[in-house]
Amino acid sequence: MANRGGGLGTRSFWNKRNHGFKLADVTAFESEIERRLAEIRQRGLHRGLRRIDGIAGTRVAISGRFVLNCCSNDYLGLAGHPEVVEAALKATKDYGSGSRASRSICGSLALHHALEEALAEFENTEAALSFSSGYTTAISTIPALVGPGDVVVLDKLAHGCHVDGARLSGAKLRVYPHNDLERLEEILAWAAQRAQGTSPSNRPRTLIITESVFSMDGDHAPLRELVDLKDRYGAWLMVDEAHATGLYGPRRTGLAEELGVAERIEVRMGTLGKALGSAGGYICGTASLIEYLVNKARSFMFSTAPPPSAAGAAMAAVRVVASEEGRRLCDRVWANATAVVSQLRPGVQKSGIPGGPTAASSLIIPLIIGDELRAVEVANALFERGIFIPAVRFPTVPRGSARLRLTMTAAHTESDVAELLAGLRSVGLIEGQCGSEASETVVGNLSPAHLHTDAPTCAA
Ligand SMILES: Cc1ncc(COP(=O)(O)O)c(C=O)c1O
Numbered sequence: 212m213a214n215r216g217g218g219l220g221t222r223s224f225w226n227k228r229n230h231g232f233k234l235a236d237v238t239a240f241e242s243e244i245e246r247r248l249a250e251i252r253q254r255g256l257h258r259g260l261r262r263i264d265g266i267a268g269t270r271v272a273i274s275g276r277f278v279l280n281c282c283s284n285d286y287l288g289l290a291g292h293p294e295v296v297e298a299a300l301k302a303t304k305d306y307g308s309g310s311r312a313s314r315s316i317c318g319s320l321a322l323h324h325a326l327e328e329a330l331a332e333f334e335n336t337e338a339a340l341s342f343s344s345g346y347t348t349a350i351s352t353i354p355a356l357v358g359p360g361d362v363v364v365l366d367k368l369a370h371g372c373h374v375d376g377a378r379l380s381g382a383k384l385r386v387y388p389h390n391d392l393e394r395l396e397e398i399l400a401w402a403a404q405r406a407q408g409t410s411p412s413n414r415p416r417t418l419i420i421t422e423s424v425f426s427m428d429g430d431h432a433p434l435r436e437l438v439d440l441k442d443r444y445g446a447w448l449m450v451d452e453a454h455a456t457g458l459y460g461p462r463r464t465g466l467a468e469e470l471g472v473a474e475r476i477e478v479r480m481g482t483l484g485k486a487l488g489s490a491g492g493y494i495c496g497t498a499s500l501i502e503y504l505v506n507k508a509r510s511f512m513f514s515t516a517p518p519p520s521a522a523g524a525a526m527a528a529v530r531v532v533a534s535e536e537g538r539r540l541c542d543r544v545w546a547n548a549t550a551v552v553s554q555l556r557p558g559v560q561k562s563g564i565p566g567g568p569t570a571a572s573s574l575i576i577p578l579i580i581g582d583e584l585r586a587v588e589v590a591n592a593l594f595e596r597g598i599f600i601p602a603v604r605f606p607t608v609p610r611g612s613a614r615l616r617l618t619m620t621a622a623h624t625e626s627d628v629a630e631l632l633a634g635l636r637s638v639g640l641i642e643g644q645c646g647s648e649a650s651e652t653v654v655g656n657l658s659p660a661h662l663h664t665d666a667p668t669c670a671a
Pocket of ligand 1: 344345346347370372422426451453454482483484490491492
């Protein structure tokens with residue numbers, strides 16, 4: 212390739228594949244990427260990957276030492292459950308390490324069918340369909356259901372996979388402020404008016420999509436009201452239970468079950484990589500919905516089926532969740548979350564409850580800091596103390612609402628919880644005296660302004 216290098220000099224690369232020396236002009240490309248990276252850093256939004264070198268229960272080895280993991284979505288601790296791990300191994304032995312092809316092309320493994328039957332039974336629906344991730348579940352289901360001319364309505368805090376699915380669909384996108392039912396109703400009324408006078412076969416459709424438990428704020432969607440509204444305006448509703456499956460309702464299928472509206476929701480989505488400790492996503496609903504998705508969901512049709520190990524593990528996890536042990540694990544994780552939430556300084560967790568909540572309503576406990584760089588500083592201070600809760604920033608959450616996303620699991624022991632509370636106290640996120648070591652060496656450089664609450668930090 213000709214050298215068309217600019218002022219920064221041209222780099223040469225060995226092209227190993229061709230066993231030859233290939234001079235490539237990458238200067239302009241590289242400098243553009245570096246400029247973009249510098250901009251990301253400058254805005255405090257740079258993400259590095261924290262390498263985990265080992266896992267021992269609730270501890271992860273990072274940078275040469277074990278720290279307490281308080282940011283995992285493995286809510287029930289099933290990713291390390293012996294039965295679940297054994298099922299993954301057995302599935303690998305029985306079926307191999309890979310699924311070899313897309314299920315629509317090269318045959319569909321009995322194991323995937325067995326998982327889907329188990330999911331349908333667990334969710335009490337006619338059928339279920341599994342995908343290789345929650346993300347691909349959403350980005351292929353949404354465009355299968357709606358397209359140009361239709362309307363997708365999203366909550367302002369919608370997960371990226373819903374936004375991407377909505378964009379891919381080509382439908383008109385309308386966004387309502389977080390959980391704002393009045394604004395949602397206005398949008399639904401507008402969409403219903405647009406559809407007036409059209410024949411049923413070419414009527415524009417309206418699809419509302421929401422999480423049941425919001426992934427970054429941990430609050431709940433008003434599912435009962437959403438179901439009433441969508442019925443009133445003839446819209447469809449898709450509910451993503453990613454952070455609720457295994458955790459809510461008498462049978463632990465999610466918030467829709469707890470609120471008694473599961474049967475009234477057209478499209479119910481779950482993920483296998485969070486409380487179910489495996490990997491993947493699924494849709495459950497009527498047999499015709501599932502048959503339709505087999506024919507129309509592009510990431511199902513045009514992608515290799517999830518590995519047997521993931522399907523085997525997910526099946527075992529569903530068995531555990533539905534069992535008495537599942538109930539015990541669920542009770543334990545809620546007790547752990549409540550032990551933390553009940554101690555947080557008022558205002559640290561977004562909450563309309565005066566004095567702050569006393570019981571956890573979600574296992575996602577956002578500790579709102581606000582400023583992106585400050586959130587990173589607080590996360591670093593906690594990390595120094597051996598507590599791993601990374602800062603979550605834009606674009607995962609809106610700008611200026613950076614937070615530590617603390618999550619609890621059933622695997623956390625009482626002493627883990629005590630250690631976490633001491634760490635949070637040391638950075639001023641919960642009330643009380645902090646240890647001298649913590650106040651001087653860890654949070655000595657944090658001022659009250661590092662926290663969005665006006666409570667003093669332990670360093671004061
Ligand atoms: C609400 C929600 N939906 C979907 C997903 C995507 O699931 P997965 O991680 O299996 O791709 C996530 C994960 O971050 C999520 O929080």
